[in-house]
Amino acid sequence: xxxxxxxxKPVLYGYYRSSCSxxxxxxxxxxxxxxxxxxxxxxxxxxQQLTDQFKAINPMQQVPAVAIDxxxxxxxxxxxxxxxxxxxxxxxxxxxxxxxxHVRIICxxxxxxxxxxxxxxxxxxxxxxxAQWAQHFINRGFEALEPILKQTAGxxxxxxxxxxxxxxxxxxxxxxxxxxxxxSQFPTIRRLNQxxxxxxxxxxxxxxxxxxxxxxxxx
Amino acid sequence: MSGxxxxxxKPVLYGYYRSSCSxxxxxxxxxxxxxxxxxxxxxxxxxxQQLTDQFKAINPMQQVPAVAIDxxxxxxxxxxxxxxxxxxxxxxxxxxxxxxxxHVRIICxxxxxxxxxxxxxxxxxxxxxxxAQWAQHFINRGFEALEPILKQTAGxxxxxxxxxxxxxxxxxxxxxxxxxxxxxSQFPTIRRLNQxxxxxxxxxxxxxxxxxxxxxxxxx
Numbered sequence: 001x002x003x004x005x006x007x008x009k010p011v012l013y014g015y016y017r018s019s020c021s022x023x024x025x026x027x028x029x030x031x032x033x034x035x036x037x038x039x040x041x042x043x044x045x046x047x048q049q050l051t052d053q054f055k056a057i058n059p060m061q062q063v064p065a066v067a068i069d070x071x072x073x074x075x076x077x078x079x080x081x082x083x084x085x086x087x088x089x090x091x092x093x094x095x096x097x098x099x100x101x102h103v104r105i106i107c108x109x110x111x112x113x114x115x116x117x118x119x120x121x122x123x124x125x126x127x128x129x130x131a132q133w134a135q136h137f138i139n140r141g142f143e144a145l146e147p148i149l150k151q152t153a154g155x156x157x158x159x160x161x162x163x164x165x166x167x168x169x170x171x172x173x174x175x176x177x178x179x180x181x182x183x184s185q186f187p188t189i190r191r192l193n194q195x196x197x198x199x200x201x202x203x204x205x206x207x208x209x210x211x212x213x214x215x216x217x218x219x
Numbered sequence: 220m221s222g223x224x225x226x227x228x229k230p231v232l233y234g235y236y237r238s239s240c241s242x243x244x245x246x247x248x249x250x251x252x253x254x255x256x257x258x259x260x261x262x263x264x265x266x267x268q269q270l271t272d273q274f275k276a277i278n279p280m281q282q283v284p285a286v287a288i289d290x291x292x293x294x295x296x297x298x299x300x301x302x303x304x305x306x307x308x309x310x311x312x313x314x315x316x317x318x319x320x321x322h323v324r325i326i327c328x329x330x331x332x333x334x335x336x337x338x339x340x341x342x343x344x345x346x347x348x349x350x351a352q353w354a355q356h357f358i359n360r361g362f363e364a365l366e367p368i369l370k371q372t373a374g375x376x377x378x379x380x381x382x383x384x385x386x387x388x389x390x391x392x393x394x395x396x397x398x399x400x401x402x403x404s405q406f407p408t409i410r411r412l413n414q415x416x417x418x419x420x421x422x423x424x425x426x427x428x429x430x431x432x433x434x435x436x437x438x439x
Contacts, residue, residue, distance in 0.1 A: 059363070059368055060329055060333060060364035061364070062333075071321070073325060074329075075324065075325045075328035075329065077324065077328055078321050078327075078328050081320070081324060082317055082318070082320070085317045085320065097302055097305045098289070098291055098302070100301070101291070101293050101298050101299070101301070101302040104298035104301060105295045105298045108295035108331070109280055109294075109295065111328070112297075112332045112336050113280060113336065116333065116336045117336060117337070117342070125356075136345075141280070143279070144278075144281070145279075147279050148279055
C-alpha cells in the first residue's frame with residue numbers, strides 16, 4: 001500500500017466545457033480512477049492553452065492533456081485507449097473485433113468528423129458565421145450517426161455495454177445543444193444520451209460539476 | 220490454395236486516388252500483404268460520386284474510405300486500420316508497449332483529428348476563396364506540434380524503429396502539405412521520416428500516382 005500512496009494520481013489538464021476533456025473525465029469515472037485536475041481556461045487571459053508553459057505540456061496547445069505513469073499524453077482518444085490498456089476493468093471496448101470497429105467508427109465520426117469542425121479555435125477563426133458553421137457540421141455528423149446507431153445500438157451505442165462510443169456521444173450532444181441544433185430528427189441519439197445521462201460516471205463528470213465551472217453554471 | 224480460401228472474397232476498398240485517408244488504408248493493406256479490390260469513388264466527377272444514394276448506403280457519412288471486409292462494411296480510416304490490425308496481426312502496426320502505442324495514437328490523432336479534417340475537400344469547398352490559406356494554416360499548425368513530438372518519439376520511423384500507424388498517417392499528410400504548398404523547410408524531422416518511408420514498397424505501391432483511378436496526366 002505504501003507504493004500506491006507514493007504514486008501520484010493522474011493529472012488532467014482540461015476545461016469544464018471542453019467536450020474532449022469531458023470524454024477523459026468520463027473514462028476516469030467509469031474506471032473508478034481518482035485523478036487531479038489542473039484546469040486550463042480556454043478564454044481567460046487570451047486563452048491559457050496558448051502559454052509557453054502549457055505548450056510544453058502539449059505542443060498542439062489543446063486540452064485535454066493527462067500526466068499519468070510518468071508520461072504526458074494528449075488527444076482524448078489516445079489517452080482513453082491508454083487508460084483502457086493499462087487499467088482494463090471495466091472494459092471500454094468490446095471483445096469482438098467487429099464490435100470494436102463499430103465503436104471506433106462512432107468515436108471517429110465524432111472526434112474527426114464533427115468536433116474538430118466546431119471547437120473553439122475553429123469557430124473563432126470562422127468569425128461571424130460561427131453558429132451556422134457549427135450547426136452545419138454537427139448536423140452533418142449526426143445525420144450519419146443516427147442511422148449507424150440505429151443499427152449498432154442496444155441499450156448503449158454498441159450493444160448493451162458502455163464503450164468509448166458512449167463516452168464520445170454525450171459530450172457531443174451537449175455541444176449540439178449549446179449550438180441550438182434541432183435534435184428532434186435524431187431520436188436514437190436522444191434516447192442514448194438520455195440513458196447515459198443517468199449514469200453516475202456521466203453525471204459526476206458533467207461540465208456543471210467541475211472545479212473550474214463558473215458559479216453561474218454550477219448545478 | 221484450399222477451396223474455401225478461393226471462395227473468400229477479397230476486401231473491397233471504396234477510395235479515391237488522392238484521398239489521404241484512403242491512402243492510409245492502402246498502405247495498411249500493403250504492409251500486411253493483403254490483396255484487395257478497389258472500387259474508386261470520384262470525389263469531383265458528377266458533382267462528387269460520394270454524394271450518391273448508392274454510396275450513402277455504403278457510408279452514411281458520405282466519405283472515403285470505406286472497406287467491405289469479412290462480411291461487414293467499415294468506414295473511418297483509423298477504425299478500418301485497427302480492425303485489420305486486430306484480425307491480421309502480422310506484421311504489427313502498433314507497438315507492444317502501451318506508452319509507445321499511446322505515442323503512435325497521439326501522432327495519428329493529431330493528423331486525423333487536428334489537421335486532415337480541416338483541409339479535406341468538403342471543408343475547403345465550404346471555405347471558398349480563402350481555401351489555400353485556410354488549408355496551409357491548419358497543416359502548419361499541426362506540423363508545428365508534430366515536429367517537436369516526433370523529435371522525441373522517432374527513431375528510424377515515427378515512433379522508435381518499427382513502422383506503425385503513425386507512419387501510415389504521416390506520409391499522406393505530407394503529400395497534402397506539398398499539394399497546398401506548405402513550406403516544409405521548418406519541419407526537418409517530418410521531412411526525414413517522409414523521405415525514409417517513401418522508399419518502402421508498401422508506401423510506393425499505394426501512392427496516389429499508381430492507383431486504378433489516377434488520371435493519366437498524374438500517373439507515375
